[in-house]
Amino acid sequence: MTRSWQKFYVALFVGVLVLLFLWSMRGVFSYRTPNQYSVLDGGLAKTFESHYDKQFPVKDIGTNVWAALDYVVFGVGRPGVVIGEQEWLYSDEEFKPVADGQQHLRDNLALIRGVRDYLAQRDVQLVLAIVPAKSRLYPEYIGDNRISPLRQDLYQRFHQEVRRLDIPAPDLLAPLLAAKAEGPLFLRTDTHWTPRGADLVARQLSETLKRSLTLNGEPQTFVTEATEQKPYEGDLTRFLPLAPLFAGLMPAPDQLQHYKTELPESGGGVDALLGDSEIPVTLVGTSYSANPNWNFAGALREHLQRDLSNHAEDGQGPMVPMLRYLQSDELNDAPAQVVIWEFPERYLPMANDFSDFDADWLADLKSSTRKQQLVSRTQP
Known part of the structure; x- marks a missing residue:
């Protein structure tokens, strides 16, 4: 100044x-x-x-x-x-440097490896859905803002590391970049993707899974329909406390198209179906998967032609929901065939609050040394 x-x-x-x-x-x-x-x-x-x-x-x-x-x-x-x-x-979080970021990155990769092994011991395949940063997909609007060196190649480095761990993780950035001209894939005023971006990622994941394995159960025809479109003030606008005096300075709201996915014969949406039929897929992740505004879980059901159990959570990052799922009765009593772990790239070098979990159990998870070939059976 x-x-x-x-x-x-x-x-x-x-x-x-x-x-x-x-x-x-x-x-x-x-x-x-x-x-x-x-x-x-x-x-x-x-x-x-x-x-x-x-x-x-x-x-x-x-x-x-x-x-x-x-x-x-x-x-x-x-x-x-x-x-x-x-x-x-x-x-x-997509720009600023992270204190001890390299150490957090190594710790988180160790936990990812431990999750892979924990699931493999129960004959469950882990698939990572690494969500590219909004600034990586739309760098043309970041202006003079600069991304910290640790984050500049974070997406590529993340993929390199999970390939080394033999964990399936399809590239989601390339198809998103290819589809940018056809419509918005991330919301302008929000951290998250649009339903269109979520649908494209769900399609990519589904094609990857179908090429590498046959999902259990009979295919089901889930149908996604548009419901209402209305203005949406994204979560990032809360960091601009301009209202009420200067509300006119606020960025214009996004126009968010809402969608609903269900089985036509059910009439009551997919939630009523989770009790009786076999569910071969579990989704774990962040608000990208938990928030119904984006309909990511619905899009996965439509493209996989299978029901799924959604263990994603808002505001917890990707690690905590996964650790809770590992300790859930569902995994112990009726494990899925595949677990899709939605994981935004920006969380990889960030610290986590694991105070709710047993420290010894976490240490055992991080120190997993099981041989890689035991989890390579469905590598695409």
Whole structure:
């Protein structure tokens, strides 16, 4: 920041403080003492504080003002978002360096290997669906923002490592790049893919699985239908606290087309079918799989022509839902034939909160040394 910009920023700060002070006097002068009050126990002070807060919500106003200055003058938002061009927003997790990132990467790869072995011991095939970063698929909108060196080749490195571990992981970036011109594959204001992007990935995974093995059970004809389209304010807009004073500065909402997948003869959607029939596929992952807005699980059902059990979770990253699934009764009592692990690339070098899991069990999982050839039977 140049010295002239620094002076301008300081002047704005002082000016806003003066305006806020003058505005705050409205709350002081409009206060009326209640008919009944107590001074000794602080009752009078509480009534004044409550009145003042209602008349002058300084916190919200101050937040709006400074968020607007940062957004308009400097093109930045709150920690969590990176502002791109043409109202494109990105998660800052795709850009920023990670403390001890290389060590976290090695630890997470060790856990991935342990998950592979844990499932293979139960005759379950693991397939990784490595989701490319939004900034990797749409680099043309990131502007002057720079991706940290660790993340620049992260997608390619991730694939190299899982190939070394002999885990099937079809390339999802190439087909997504090839389909960009046909419609949006990621939401402009959100971290996640669009239903179209999710459907393309589901199709790619399904073709990979069908080439390498025969899924158990009879094929089922799942049908996906469009339901409603409506404006959608993506999750990254919460890092732009501009409303209500400067709501007009917010990026325009995305237009999100919703879809529903079901068996035509069931009439009640796929959830009613999970109890009785054999389910050869389990899906584990993040909000890319858990959130019904993207219909990823539905698209997988349609293209696989099989039902699946969805163990994905919102807000937990890819590791924690997988560890919970490994300890679930479902895996022990009725293991699936295939587990699809949806894993956004940006999580590979990130730390995880494993406080809910037994440390010795995790250590055993990370130290798995079972020979690779035991899990190579369905390598595409």
